[in-house]
Amino acid sequence: MNKARTTIDWIALVFSSCVFLWSVTSFDVLNNNHQVNREQNLFEMSIEELMEIEVASTSKEKNNIPKTSWIKEPFRHRV
Amino acid sequence: MKNKTFISSVTFLLLLMLVINNQAWAVDKAQVQAAQVKAAFIYNFVKFVDWPEEKTADVNEPLKIGVFGKNPFENAFEKVKDTKIKGRKVAIKYFQGFEEIEQTGKDKNKHIQKTLKELGQCEVLFVCASEAESFKLIVKPLEQYHVLTISDAPGFLQRGGIINFVMEDKKVRFEINTASAERSKLQIRSKLLRLAKRVVENDKHSALIGREGPIVVAQK
Numbered sequence: 666m667n668k669a670r671t672t673i674d675w676i677a678l679v680f681s682s683c684v685f686l687w688s689v690t691s692f693d694v695l696n697n698n699h700q701v702n703r704e705q706n707l708f709e710m711s712i713e714e715l716m717e718i719e720v721a722s723t724s725k726e727k728n729n730i731p732k733t734s735w736i737k738e739p740f741r742h743r744v
Numbered sequence: 745m746k747n748k749t750f751i752s753s754v755t756f757l758l759l760l761m762l763v764i765n766n767q768a769w770a771v772d773k774a775q776v777q778a779a780q781v782k783a784a785f786i787y788n789f790v791k792f793v794d795w796p797e798e799k800t801a802d803v804n805e806p807l808k809i810g811v812f813g814k815n816p817f818e819n820a821f822e823k824v825k826d827t828k829i830k831g832r833k834v835a836i837k838y839f840q841g842f843e844e845i846e847q848t849g850k851d852k853n854k855h856i857q858k859t860l861k862e863l864g865q866c867e868v869l870f871v872c873a874s875e876a877e878s879f880k881l882i883v884k885p886l887e888q889y890h891v892l893t894i895s896d897a898p899g900f901l902q903r904g905g906i907i908n909f910v911m912e913d914k915k916v917r918f919e920i921n922t923a924s925a926e927r928s929k930l931q932i933r934s935k936l937l938r939l940a941k942r943v944v945e946n947d948k949h950s951a952l953i954g955r956e957g958p959i960v961v962a963q964k
Contacts, residue, residue, distance in 0.1 A: 668868050681756045707784035711863055714793075715785055719914045720778045 756796040781916050782909055783820040784869060786894055789907065790829050792936035795867060796929045799890045806835035810863060812874030812882070813841030839863060841876045856881055864889030871905070873897040879905065887928045901944055906930070910941060923948075 707715065773934050786809060807829055811817060821836040828834070837863065845855050863869055863882065871882060876897045883904040890921050891899075896909035901921045906928065908919045919942040925932050937943055 667815060677753070677756055682761050684756075684759045707780055707821060708787050708827075710784060710788075712785065712788050712936070715781055715788065716917065716939065718781050718916070720911075720916065722782055 778911070778916065779816045779818065780820045782896060783817045785909070785916060785918065786868060787821075787824050787829070787834075789892065789894070789936065790868060790939055792933040793892055794923075794931040794933070795892075796890055799867065800830075800832075803831055805832065807832040808835045808837050808866040808868070810837045810839055810866035810869040811872065812839045812863060812869055812875060814844065814874035816872060817870075837866060841872060841875045842881065843874050860885050860889075864891060868892045868894065871895040871897075871900070879903040883924075887924070890928050890930060892925075892928070892930055902947065904947070906932075912941065919944065921947055 707718075709719075745819065749804065776959065790805045790807065790809075794946055809820075815838055824834050825836055826833055832878060839859065842859070860882070862869065866885060867890075871879065871893060873896060876899070879895075879897075879900060880903055883900075886893060887904070892907070894907040894909070895905050900908040901924070904919050904921070904924050904927075908921075908925045910919060918940055920937060920940045921931060921944040922937070923944060923946055950964050
């Protein structure tokens with residue numbers, strides 16, 4: 666019985682450690698050098714510089730082009 | 745032994761809470777960041793757009809950037825308030841959206857004409873995604889006021905909007921509808937057009953609101 670409990674404790678400990686590590690690595694500030702610094706004045710940047718900024722988009726913002734796009738691929742061409 | 749199990753359980757719960765909290769914070773931070781970058785884009789767009797004389801005649805008049813609807817920028821624009829672009833002071837105006845007006849039980853139709861005139865005073869207007877249902881009521885009538893309309897909601901360009909933000913590989917990109925800009929008598933400089941992800945040059949079919957259909961575009 667005691668041996669079983671110890672095993673459960675160890676599993677819990679290892680699982681907790683994994684969760685902790687995952688938590689730390691998913692921390693945006695630590696794992697992304699391109700994150701916008703709140704203090705940085707974005708308004709002084711050029712459009713080209715702004716285009717290089719990586720923002721961690723939410724699932725909602727990932728791509729706001731509708732899936733059933735009104736622009737059909739075959740119709741895309743330059744006039 | 746009981747103590748050990750208890751400690752492990754508590755540790756696990758605390759870590760779980762930390763993860764949940766971390767994720768929620770990260771999502772919130774991401775939203776703010778994207779909005780901040782978009783605000784900076786909007787400020788920059790002003791430098792690449794020329795308005796007709798009737799809109800720029802009075803240099804003492806501030807250049808108004810309007811935000812219509814549920815403001816996603818928080819106070820991002822505060823940094824540029826009262827700064828000067830093209831020799832004019834920048835003023836930021838926030839307008840209550842039609843959806844918000846509707847929620848308060850007021851008559852939406854009564855407000856439309858009044859609001860349109862106020863919105864028409866702006867040089868730049870960001871139409872928030874909260875107003876997606878009202879795009880057709882806002883965008884087309886604003887052409888006569890020569891307003892640079894911007895949004896980040898799907899379907900904005902085919903409803904006559906001029907610039908729309910899209911996300912690509914976690915970066916903010918933008919599309920331009922030059923046909924709509926021409927109708928608004930706005931001149932968009934070539935540099936901005938070159939940087940756009942997509943340029944819509946002919947949006948004749950865009951009148952078909954809510955319908956999918958061909959549109960002639962130039963894409964990078």
